[in-house]
Amino acid sequence: MGMQGNGSFEATRWTLVQRVKEANKEEAREALNVLCAMYWRPLYAFARGYGRSMEDAEDVVQGFLAKGIEKALFSAADQEKGKMRTFLLTAFKRYLRDEYVKESALKRGDGKVDTMDVAAEEARWADTDAADPTVSFDKRWAIIVVESAKEQLEKKYENEGKLELFEALSASLMGELDEGYQEVADRLGISLSAVKVGVHRLRKRYGEMLRAEIIGTIGEGEDPDQELRYLIGILSD
Known part of the structure; x- marks a missing residue:
């Protein structure tokens, strides 16, 4: 393969x-x-x-x-x-x-x-001043982790035949949807509750994907949640 x-x-x-x-x-x-x-x-x-x-x-x-x-x-x-x-x-x-x-x-x-x-x-x-290039390195690393997790999640939804749902809800991974939940529901022809459940499920699966990406790069016995918090935090700075 x-x-x-x-x-x-x-x-x-x-x-x-x-x-x-x-x-x-x-x-x-x-x-x-x-x-x-x-x-x-x-x-x-x-x-x-x-x-x-x-x-x-x-x-x-x-x-x-x-x-x-x-x-x-x-x-x-x-x-x-x-x-x-x-x-x-x-x-x-x-x-x-x-x-x-x-x-x-x-x-x-x-x-x-x-x-x-x-x-x-x-x-x-x-x-190690504010312009520490190690921070630049870690930020780019964090972006790779985030991008890779999102790509893997998109593939999963596509394989399940739910790519349209993913595309409609993916903005919720970074915050709120560009459209209101009701507008998304009307456009997709599903119920409002289905949209809310879809957003919750998407975020949960995304968190699982992020954690899996982290586990794929840390050493044995290291805490993936600590590494995830660090990378998310460095992107927020």
Whole structure:
């Protein structure tokens, strides 16, 4: 069965990581491509948050992911060791440091690195002011989780033959419906109570989808509800 690379897929992130580690070469490469496509945006947001230009940020993210493919980046990921977003950001910071070391050596022209320059760069990365790029990374990560859960929910309603109902009620996932409940009921030809029940059920299923998405990225034994609260909170800031 093929996998999708548009931010929505049947397997959890950790299932995909296991495929990278254990599946045959074709399936492993397909799983890796899905993971890379999925997490490009948070990495790009992080790079931009450190003041890199759009072009430079694109280059450094593509370089990191290309190296990740070559060096089997995700084969080092382990659900027992914690969240995937923490693993990925730590690996990206390490890559940025290595690239800075290379650039610094090239600028000096003697192949040597000024350790004080590297220390200053690392200190800048550790700065946690209001413009902390880690927040940008986490926000993009949260958006991916929300988008993926909504896409999975839409697929579920479509498979049940209820896509029209989903489209009519989906605005309730972010707040209230654009139309009044009675207007929706009249347009769909259903009762007012059916609309109210539909909204309640849609929100409940969406919460379940969000939680499932979270479980697919956190480490064993970690609290999915705590992670969900964090990601929802960071989107609300």
